[in-house]
Amino acid sequence: MERPPVDRPSLDALARLDGVDDSAWLDVIQKMDEVYSQLVQDEIALEEKNVQLEQSQQFIFGLLSAMSDVLVACDEACRIEETNAALCALVGRPDDALRGLPLAELLADAASGERLRAALASTGRGGASVEIDLRDAQGQPVPVDLNVTPRFNAAGQRVGHLFVGRPLGELKRAYRELREAHEALKRTQQQLLHSEKMASLGRLVAGVAHELNNPISFVLGNVHALQRYSERLREYLAALHAGSPGDEQARLRAKLRIDHLLADLPSLIEGTLEGAQRTADIVQGLKRFSAVDREERGTVDLNGVVERAIHWVRKGTAPAFAVHWSPGPPCPVTGSAGQLLQVLMNLVQNAYDAAATRPDTAPALWITLEREADRVRLRLRDNGPGIAPEHLSRIFDPFFTTKPVGKGTGLGLSISYGIVEQHGGRLTAGNHPVGGAEFVLELPGGA
Incomplete structure (x- = not known):
């Protein structure tokens, strides 16, 4: 900032004043310059402070406007001093109409007023929580969960209260969405657990299939042999019942290998029973140790x-x-x-x-x-x-x-x-x- 020129009296003019020499007037002019320079610096600093203050005010205003929770600052008599956009939108009134208004006029019923007074009485130097009903723009009660905090000035004296809260409808909606997300997560977790169990079961089934293959194959082979033996026995017994001659019975007995058949039957039956028992043991073990x-x-x-x-x-x-x-x-x-x-x-x-x-x-x-x-x-x-x-x-x-x-x-x-x-x-x-x-x-x- 440029300083305007200062009209200084000439030394000759000053010298004409009786009893004042030139050095004294030079000191006076120098002091005037110093005072003026200090005034200019103070003015520059004041302008910088004003810019910072304006920026701080804009920042605070932006915060208040961006808050989704309702905010009310009241004095000691609970008259509204400051609000935010969320409260104005909720009650359907502009900020200018709310300033100076008793907070009680925004309450929907007398019970809310009683709860609010009880919360204010219990705050002391700390805070308290209270649930009250505010009237919305249509005059309908809206439940709001408020946190009440006392406000103090620089000297430590209480000058009012600050109320910050959120309509419970939003909280309930958020809780419902959280619960739905949690249920979806639980379902997904159960599906993943089921998938992993099925993978474990797949490995188990692969082992079971290999384990069951031998005894079942053994049983099936013995059963086919027993089936052939039963057909040969049926043919031989039919000849006996028909009264065939002895030599014909002997020829048929040799042809059908009845003696070998009778000797082989015990081992076939024993092997079949062993295979069946082995299969039963495997099934019993699978039943005891099944992964599901x-x-x-x-x-x-x-x-x-x-x-x-x-x-x-x-x-x-x-x-x-x-x-x-x-x-x-x-x-x-x-x-x-x-x-x-x-x-x-x-x-x-x-x-x-x-x-x-x-x-x-x-x-x-x-x-x-x-x-x-x-x-x-x-x-x-x-x-x-x-x-x-x-x-x-x-x-x-x-x-x-x-x-x-x-x-x-x-x-x-x-x-x-x-x-x-x-x-x-x-x-x-x-x-x-x-x-x-x-x-x-x-x-x-x-x-």
Whole structure:
């Protein structure tokens, strides 16, 4: 800012004043310049302060306008001093019409006024919550949940109250949408759990089909042989009943090999019964350890669960899998046999899949079972490449998998982790010092 020129009296004119020399007048002119310069600086600073104040006001106005919650600032007598656009829209009145208006005039009923007065009386230096009914633009009551906070000036004196709240209709709608989203998430989770169970069931069925093939084929072969034998016996008995001569009976007996047939019958019947019993045992085992059982809890021998998991994975997808496992004394735990089998099948199958990626060695798995006081610890270590450090923290995340597309759902370990937690146990993963991945399953011991 340029200063206007200052008319200064000449030194000759000043010298004409009696008793005043030139140096004194120079000091006066210098002080005048300093005062004027200070005035200019103060004016510039004041303009900067005004710009900042205007920006702050615009910022605060923008915040008030953007708020979706209603806001009312009142004095100590509960007369409205400041509002926002949300309140104006709710009650159908402009901001100018609301200023100075008692807040009580916006209430829909006397009960709301009583609740508001009780909340104001309980605020002190803190806040309070109250639910009141405001009249909307059509005069209808609208429930609003308000937070009441006292306002203080710079000296610490209370000068009024601040009311911030949201119409409960919006809260109910938001809650309904949240509940619907939660229900949809639960349905999706159930579908994913079902998909993973079906994948486990598929591996189980593959093993069952292979397991049932031998005894059923044996039974079918014996039944066909018995059918042929029955036809030959029927022909021979018909000749006997017809009273055929002795030599004709002897010729027919030799032709039909009746003696060999009678000698072979006991072994055929015994083999058929053995095959049928083997099939019944397989079905009974499948019934006990099915991955889709009714999830009933009871005492389960963990040795048996491990054996069945190894058995079904080998029969289904990994016949050449070398599993080093020696069952020890009974190790009871409390839980669901089917769910625990699903966990063990996932761990054994994952161990085989990981170990099979190494072309230089045959897939192998070492399983050990330890029992300490009231805890059971099962360790499974494979000879695969191990778990990459960046994957260790994500190994149990849903949908995380390092398998190629179409080879894994990324849900097996996540679901297994959840099942173990539901049983009061813990499932952890890491890399063994000698190489390969190691999973540790801990469960509370049973009776």
